[in-house]
Amino acid sequence: MAGATVIHQLASLLKETGDGQILKGSSHLALTGTTLKLVTDAIERIERKVPEDRDASANGSASQTTLSREVVFLRDFFLRVPAVKLNKLPDHLNSVVDLSLFKSLETLSMKRIPVSHVVGLSGVREQCKKLSCQNCLVDIKDLLLSCGADNTGPLSWSSLVDLDLSYNGIPELNESLKLCLSIQTLDLSHNQLVSDETGLQHLPHLCALNLAYNKLESVPKFNQHACLCLTRLILRNNNLTVLVGIEHLKHLQDVDLSYNCLISHSHLSPLQQLNQLTKVHIHFCTNERCLLCQADLEICLSSLCCACNPC
Secondary structure, three states, X not given: OHHXXXXXXXXXXXXXXXXXXXXXXXXXXXXXXXXXXXXXXXXXXXXXXXXXXXXXXXXXOHHHHHHHHHHHHHHHHHHHOOEEEEEOOOOOOOOOEEOOOOOOXXXXXXXXXXXXXXXXXXXXXXXXXXXXXXXXXXXXHHHHOOOHXXXXXXXXXXXXXXXXXXXXXXXXXXXXXXXXXXXXXXXXXXXXXXXXXXXXXXXXXXXXXXXXXXXXXXXXXXXXXXXXXXXXXXXXOOOOOOOOOHHHOOOOOEEEOOOOOOOOHXXXXXXXXXOOOOEEEOOEOOOOOOOOOHHHHHHHOOOOOEEOOEO
């Protein structure tokens, strides 16, 4: 009856606070993968009219009737939820996470749930505006192209404007990003990216990009239109030795270049061509990896407001 207890507690909580916070979008509905599976399994039993407990059913138990009502309440509630956070599918639970109940979903956040175990992504693809997947995938095609376990064809994420794929093992980007042409904010930090020649060129409306904590050796190439849209770029903790190409980002206002391999102030010269740049973050080390000194930085970027602090 552990599942019945979880369902009762969840239903009670949502009846008390759900309408005012979750359904109005001011808070996310946060569930573990295990809890969501308990609820979806219970809904399936109710719809198939399979008793939760045969003894209780035989005795006409009032608790069984209450449970059924709570399950129906959760089903109807889930249909209206606009934002969901899912966390951790236990390793021993060899099953899928089903999103098909969330017909109104616009914001989805998943952590430690393999996308290969997720079904129903294709059902929210057209309406999803904000998507976050951390510790969920290695190949972005599994998410954007295949929609996890749905294994669909190439259809557009037409409403998606904010995509967070940080803390995965992504080694490279690919053409599946062209299915997300509306993206404005993209977080690819804490991955294994070494270079990118084509992936980001599929994103014409990109305004903010986080590539921190990767292994990039050069500035990525951007879509020509994005060069006029991008205002914030985070490249800290990579292996950059030059900034060639950054001069094309004419509307860049805020850039973080901390903890790279820029060993001379001359390597910062492309920044002087960026007239709208107001913040340059360069935290530099005192070891042999980064030899920039504050005096050099002030000479090179005398017209800018720079955040330069030794570690």
